[in-house]
Amino acid sequence: MSDAKWWLVCYDVHNPDRLRKCAKHMEGYGHRVQYSVFRCWLTGREVERLRWELTERLDRDDDVMLIPLCGTCVDGIVGIHGSERPPEWTDRPPRHEIV
Template identity: 40%
Template sequence: MDILVTYDIATDKKSDARRLKKVADLCAEYGTRVQYSVFECRVTPASLARLRAELEDTIDWNRDTITLYRFHGSINDAKTILGVALDYQTGNPWIL
């Protein structure tokens, strides 16, 4: 299944940068960065559950927001790009 992961990690404190990097690194393990805080991912139900659990363990629940959008078809069928398109293709789910 294709998902879109978006996040807004609070970074008002110097120590918050580590949490922001961890969230970005986790998302990069599962998909492709298409904007600074946006990743397109092709996942299995099991890998989605792992990603969600890892993100839940990482964020500050009182200050951060992560939104996961699930697509019932291909994410490529659901998107329209205006301007410069990135050169990448969402591939098959990764078995982790």
């Protein structure tokens, strides 16, 4: 069984050029949830690779958080415009994301 799970990747990049590069890079890993927040279905190995890649692209002044989400956490996600979590947030990835 795969060790993949949902991760939130949040970043605060101070330079506009690095910000664009980071956003473009993250588009290859997941879906944008907010301007600087991505939802990604990743294995442990993919998380380590992503961390390394972002370290190569960003500066020490930039911040990145990779937050793992367990099934209970995903079940608890709610938005401000409704009482239920967005339908695309399940404890399993959509079919097109399974690798």
